[in-house]
Amino acid sequence: MTAGSVRQMRLEDVAKEAGVSRATASRVMSGSGPVSAAVRDRVREAARRLDYRPDPVARALVSGSGFRLVVAVVGTTAQVLEDPYVDRAVAAAAQAGAPYGVGASLQWLPRQAPRLDRLAEDRSVRGVVLLNTTEAALEAVPMSLRGRVASIGIGSRWVPSFDVDNGGGAAAVLRHLYATGRRRIAMVTGPQWMPCAWRSVESYQGLMRSAGLPARLVAGDFSAGTGHRAMRRVLRRWPDTDAVFAINDATALGALAALREEGRKVPDDVAVAGFDDIPFAALSAPALTTASHPVSRIVGAAATAVLNQAPGPPNVVFPSTLIRRQSA
């Protein structure tokens, strides 16, 4: 249909077309440096006419800026990369980067030795988005990476953080459980080492304490499998449990399955609530009560901040609201 254009236009062509030097054309196109209004219009018009689009590779070379955004996921094993949450994050980064001509890479960061210096030295790397961030990972951020890292989770003096309001969301869910008469509320947490899961646990502990109720904590690891096992453990240790708050929906769905197997009615015998509002939370039986978690927006914001080198506020918190369904 369209004739394949013979050759991509270069800045030189635009400059010639507009009757100016390459430097001036560059100033116009990159929007930096002084140019007279008349010349600017002339160059822009020429660029439009020739359908000129600057070569991002050449730009990257001269500016030394790199061209890919690495999503680095802290985890005990490379298995973390199989979490649907990671998929969502990467897709969001890939989408946010597209207009900038920047792609997303996915990489595992061993929890025991989260080395970021290789990434910092890699000239193809434009910036890094940290997932499941730990203190150790934050400390491993080398100087040369400062200003082009963002963390989904905890941040530091040098690393801006973007996260959902874990504490607020958890509190909303727990208040709902309490308001509907639940008093023997257990919680299935995430892995101990993951700071982003602490707030929820603190919320739980805070509310239980202020209500004068004993805490019933069991550790999980964000997976449905451990949600299932953790639920069985809860029932064994505290058979009279009448509600469970799971650190995320996957865990909650696992718990739901365990309760079903045990013949406990949800929500009549035991109420179940999760966190995240993943697509299938609405489809479980009963449909899962949970708290919203705008992962795409969060990661998109983090990616955009890195790409723009925007200083911005050091901690951006996205609200989480209660999603009432049938399970609680």
Added chain:
Amino acid sequence: MTAGSVRQMRLEDVAKEAGVSRATASRVMSGSGPVSAAVRDRVREAARRLDYRPDPVARALVSGSGFRLVVAVVGTTAQVLEDPYVDRAVAAAAQAGAPYGVGASLQWLPRQAPRLDRLAEDRSVRGVVLLNTTEAALEAVPMSLRGRVASIGIGSRWVPSFDVDNGGGAAAVLRHLYATGRRRIAMVTGPQWMPCAWRSVESYQGLMRSAGLPARLVAGDFSAGTGHRAMRRVLRRWPDTDAVFAINDATALGALAALREEGRKVPDDVAVAGFDDIPFAALSAPALTTASHPVSRIVGAAATAVLNQAPGPPNVVFPSTLIRRQSA
């Protein structure tokens, strides 16, 4: 901890260290052109000693090859990008590209006008992986993109295809339904325009015809929402339906919810089977019988093929096996 290295080593440094010219060092590092064994070893040793890593940006500039892999998803609206299946695909591409220093970008390709020429001309683009591929999209592949496109779904003379064995997987599921006594089997399909969903439908029609049974087809769109609606439609039109095969798990889970609301027992009254074996297929109530679909492996293979410019077989088909659970 580690002292930030003052400056990245350049090819020049390696050349000097090895006592050769930059050109020779380049020949060694890029592995092209004639070099004596002695010199090769000397240069390699020097590179190792200096911890030299070639700058991918400079390489891209000189070779004009681009540095991002675009996952282009055909769809009626940009909403297609919200499908978890897309997330998985992008994550797989991002992971496959990482060792090559290539990132993944995500982009919507309007079904009505799937233009690929812009991507072809974009010098930052190394290659393209097509998702939900249509004939129109294949025809829109410009000459300049040949050899660096792959399709997840149908392929063409110029575009190698990578896909799961939709026909085989569907047949396995349907044979299972038939073998367990189901005779009034309905199917909820995908959108009509999506060729990658046709094979499953053909399998369904073929098996029904050969068994002398009438087809009961209803169109969905891969979403749980339409799975729900389609199921109600099925029950209204053919109240005696005793099995449903859904084009994918999301649809099947929607159907499951609809059956629950209608008070039909699964699998006693109606058997339900899906396709994909998504993580939550195992968690539904009852757990979903389905067929496996190794999305990550498929997209990883496609991405790798594009990055390697590997000619390879034009059509790679990944097997799909029946996953027996409770719903059928």
Added chain:
DNA sequence: TTGAAAGCGCTAACAC
């Protein structure tokens, strides 16, 4: 087999 030199397309000092 090796080296010298010319770019890839762009930006940014530095002059004017």
Added chain:
DNA sequence: GTGTTAGCGCTTTCAA
């Protein structure tokens, strides 16, 4: 304000 010039780090002719 605008043009000239020197690179960014690498590959690749072209000679030797």
